Amino acid sequence: xxxxxxxxxxxxxxxxxxxxxxxxxxxxxxxxxxxxxxxxxxxxxxxxxxxxxxxxxxxxxxxxxxxxxxxxxxxxxxxxxxxxxxxxxxxxxxxxxx
Numbered sequence: 462x463x464x465x466x467x468x469x470x471x472x473x474x475x476x477x478x479x480x481x482x483x484x485x486x487x488x489x490x491x492x493x494x495x496x497x498x499x500x501x502x503x504x505x506x507x508x509x510x511x512x513x514x515x516x517x518x519x520x521x522x523x524x525x526x527x528x529x530x531x532x533x534x535x536x537x538x539x540x541x542x543x544x545x546x547x548x549x550x551x552x553x554x555x556x557x558x559x
Contacts, residue, residue, distance in 0.1 A: 488502060492505070
């Protein structure tokens with residue numbers, strides 16, 4: 462992987478319309494009517510970013526912990542089989558009309 466491929470692109474995340482829709486739809490219900498809206502909105506946005514960073518750190522730590530197991534061919538075959546069964550299960554459920 463090249464250095465360019467790993468470079469973070471913050472403007473792309475800021476331009477994602479789902480983020481804006483989330484903030485407009487979800488955050489206002491957590492801002493009290495008597496509180497100043499802009500500072501509280503910024504604070505809640507910072508909490509959302511902090512939670513995202515914490516979750517990402519947990520995922521990276523978990524991936525680092527199981528890296529050796531995931532690199533084994535037997536583990537990859539097992540994960541491929543499980544993933545295949547899940548996809549087939551979704552297909553059967555879709556075909557059954559449930």
